[in-house]
Amino acid sequence: MTDLECVFAGFGGQGVMMMGQLLTYAAGMVEGKKVSYMPSYGPEMRGGTANCTVVIAAESVGSPVVTDPDAAVVMNQPSLEKFEPTVREGGVLIVNSSLIGLKAKRNDIRVVYVPANEIAVELGNDRVANMVALGALVEATEVVKLDSIVESLKKALPPHRHNLIPLNKTALDRGAEIVRRHAKEQVKD
Amino acid sequence: MSVKVFERPKALSDVIFHYCPGCTHGVIHRLVAEAIDELGVQGKTIGVASVGCSVLAYNYFNVDFQQAAHGRAPAVATGIKRCLPDRTVFTYQGDGDLASIGTAEIVHAAMRGENITVIFVNNAIYGMTGGQMAPTTLIGQSTTTSPGGRKPERAGRPIRMSEMLSQLEGAAYIARVSTHNAAQVARAKQAIKKAFQAQADKKGFAMVEVLSTCPTNWGMTPREALKWLEENMLPVYPLGELKTEPGLPEPSAVKTTVPTREVKTE
Amino acid sequence: MAEQILMKGNEAIAEAAIRAGCRFFAGYPITPQNEIPEYMAKRLFEVGGTFIQAESEVSAINMVYGAAGAGTRAMTSSSSPGISLKQEGISYMAGAELPALVVNMVRAGPGLGGIQPAQGDYFQATKGGGHGDYRLLVFVPASVQETIDLAGQAFELAERYRNPVMILGDAVLGQMMEPVVLPEPADLAKIPQKTWATTGTGGTRRPNVINSLYLDAELCEKHNYKLQEKYRQMAEREVRYEEIGLDDAEIVLTAYGTSARVAISAMKRARSEGIKVGMIRPITAWPFPYEPFRKTSERVKAFLDIEMSAGQMIEDVRLAVQDRAPIFFFNRMGGMVPTPKAVLEEIRRIDHSVKGDKLGGRLGV
Known part of the structure; x- marks a missing residue:
């Protein structure tokens, strides 16, 4: 897939904007695609849910504002409720099952449940839950290479935090792995 | 052989003022020009004219000038001074301009301690627009918009800008002077010069409030107007230096002999 | 670079x-x-x-x-x-x-x-x-x-x-x-x-x-x-504008800023459906690019102006196009951004309308 419209959503502090920015950086700066990143802003950012949209295109990006994305990553329940109905038919929904007990209602999209926080805790740092989810998204959409995300981390993190890159890479891989396993299960079904 | 004992200051242009007979703007212009001459800053001075009777000030001073929107002179002066910190920048504003529509601009320029000189001409009325009530109009003073006299219950009480601004830490020099007689004019000159000197010494915000007359709109002869100023404005607007930051010249030169009666607060 | x-x-x-x-x-x-x-x-x-x-x-x-x-x-x-x-x-x-x-x-x-x-x-x-x-x-x-x-x-x-x-x-x-x-x-x-x-x-x-x-x-x-x-x-x-796909266009979209980005998305989708859509995107709102509109208006079937307002730029579009072609309008207001999908639907509707035009269908606003 080269063109992708993707929404990331969750509570403020879950690293939702970071996911979007890393994907933007990977697509635009590492892989040379056209890309736009649009954050939500204003009072809705103060303590409530935060979301951002990334549009990736081979040629040119049209609207940076998206109402029916190809993919959505929802990190909390309000985000699931808000964005599940918007995903385009045949699209992808990554659900952070660590914090969302509900199941998605749609059956015309691919839903992957990723226990992002549990995996992150297992890896020793709850804050990489967003990387687990991002790894899942990248694997499910194949919009960029996982390596490009790792490359982007080098730019996004200040040098004294580069020691965290291996941890982040592991988190991305764990997320991707869940999607691969999910794909095999689908085939079995 | 003749000896020249009096001449036009170099910083004053050789044109005829448009001011009404008896108006003290002309005197105050001259004092400002003399201060500029004496400090030798004519070539690096930029004035900011306001809106009011002194709107045409840029025609009268032989220095670079910017004409500001009503009340905005301190903001315009801020822009100039910040870009050209080694120049001498002054505003020349009336009481409608500075104490009414431009209250925010003057307060915040003083708060920031902008290193500018403000000449604030207070004649207790709107002159150019035809004698309307100003925030500085005295209680009982009749104007076209306070017929029968300013009533506090309808229009509040006179605003004392110098007292107000002297509370701000950014203000380095604040003085109130008058033009009602020659001795006061001489003191006014000293205060104006100090306010320019404060800028040269990079002390921060300096303002001289100059009490002035408006014979035309007060409905008086020039002589009556000067007397009215002395008798009615001085009690409300006491003269003297309200603020002199350490390092400024001694305040003695501007000490007034006029009794500064206590202001009634009722 | x-x-x-x-x-x-x-x-x-x-x-x-x-x-x-x-x-x-x-x-x-x-x-x-x-x-x-x-x-x-x-x-x-x-x-x-x-x-x-x-x-x-x-x-x-x-x-x-x-x-x-x-x-x-x-x-x-x-x-x-x-x-x-x-x-x-x-x-x-x-x-x-x-x-x-x-x-x-x-x-x-x-x-x-x-x-x-x-x-x-x-x-x-x-x-x-x-x-x-x-x-x-x-x-x-x-x-x-x-x-x-x-x-x-x-x-x-x-x-x-x-x-x-x-x-x-x-x-x-x-x-x-x-x-x-x-x-x-x-x-x-x-x-x-x-x-x-x-x-x-x-x-x-x-x-x-x-x-x-x-x-x-x-x-x-x-x-x-x-x-x-x-x-x-x-x-x-100083007039500046961008023309996109006008060569064979029958419907010309016009929009500026974010609306233009939405319009481009809609245009791409419409083109993939075979609707001949082009676009004039003003880059200067003043001076307004009247000339490309005037020229284009002599050979296209309709204009569609897209704005995030009640219709402001459309007055300039009308000045340029006059009655040489119908001008349709699609907008959102109050902070809502039009969606490419909604604009696409509008394009489809206009496409039907202008085709039916020869049979006496409705004209634009």
Whole structure:
């Protein structure tokens, strides 16, 4: 897939904007695609849910504002409720099952449940839950290479935090792995 | 052989003022020009004219000038001074301009301690627009918009800008002077010069409030107007230096002999 | 080629202005453009410039007036309600012929409106805003890169015409991030000297006066004629627009800024369905590109104007197209951004309508 419209959503502090920015950086700066990143802003950012949209295109990006994305990553329940109905038919929904007990209602999209926080805790740092989810998204959409995300981390993190890159890479891989396993299960079904 | 004992200051242009007979703007212009001459800053001075009777000030001073929107002179002066910190920048504003529509601009320029000189001409009325009530109009003073006299219950009480601004830490020099007689004019000159000197010494915000007359709109002869100023404005607007930051010249030169009666607060 | 970096629209506009030689910024906080003053507060002092958080929007524009009059490349930015407050100063600057950059990252109105993106300030930007007969050169960029490019040229053009230039963006443009290439910083020594600026006479010349007051009506009329001649020259030389796929187009979309981005998405989808859609995207809202509309109107079946307003630019489109082709209109307001899907549906409807037109179908608005 080269063109992708993707929404990331969750509570403020879950690293939702970071996911979007890393994907933007990977697509635009590492892989040379056209890309736009649009954050939500204003009072809705103060303590409530935060979301951002990334549009990736081979040629040119049209609207940076998206109402029916190809993919959505929802990190909390309000985000699931808000964005599940918007995903385009045949699209992808990554659900952070660590914090969302509900199941998605749609059956015309691919839903992957990723226990992002549990995996992150297992890896020793709850804050990489967003990387687990991002790894899942990248694997499910194949919009960029996982390596490009790792490359982007080098730019996004200040040098004294580069020691965290291996941890982040592991988190991305764990997320991707869940999607691969999910794909095999689908085939079995 | 003749000896020249009096001449036009170099910083004053050789044109005829448009001011009404008896108006003290002309005197105050001259004092400002003399201060500029004496400090030798004519070539690096930029004035900011306001809106009011002194709107045409840029025609009268032989220095670079910017004409500001009503009340905005301190903001315009801020822009100039910040870009050209080694120049001498002054505003020349009336009481409608500075104490009414431009209250925010003057307060915040003083708060920031902008290193500018403000000449604030207070004649207790709107002159150019035809004698309307100003925030500085005295209680009982009749104007076209306070017929029968300013009533506090309808229009509040006179605003004392110098007292107000002297509370701000950014203000380095604040003085109130008058033009009602020659001795006061001489003191006014000293205060104006100090306010320019404060800028040269990079002390921060300096303002001289100059009490002035408006014979035309007060409905008086020039002589009556000067007397009215002395008798009615001085009690409300006491003269003297309200603020002199350490390092400024001694305040003695501007000490007034006029009794500064206590202001009634009722 | 210079390195590509990822930048937010608001920050990009600030950096581009600094690189173009902007050394003075005064502003007041208002969403959704706060990243501009915040960026300036950090960066301007690094390059020896001045940042002031003014006590009000009114003060901010007047500080810019003073700084520009002193010969410095100066700018301010705000969003709709703040730009309304600045109109007095903008009119004075136009009257006193002062160059400066004013950025409006438009949000919803009227009144306090909302903080989401809108395009309801088109009339204000292009038809006046403040009092008196004056014009601003108004750029309406549609991407972060274009914002950078236009901010870079804004000061040069402002100085060439001695007139304020406005960048009319919107909240989307200010908030979104895109990969961009920044220009090299301008050589300040090469910026033409401003002989009219108030920098002090130095005792060597007659005083310069920055002024918009002409009490003598004859002189004031003369001044106005001079300004109008300048605007005529600007209208002649500075029109900018982009044409996309007009060669075989039957339906021509027109939109600026964020609406244009939405329109491009809709156009792509419509083309994939076989509907021949093209686009005229104004890059200057004033002067408006009347000519491409006039030319195109003689051979296309319909125009579709898309705006995040009740219909403001459409008045210019009508002036250009007149009755040579039907003009349809699609809009959202109040901070809502039209979706490509909704625009596509409108295109389909128009496509049916213009095809049925020969059979007496409905005409556009």
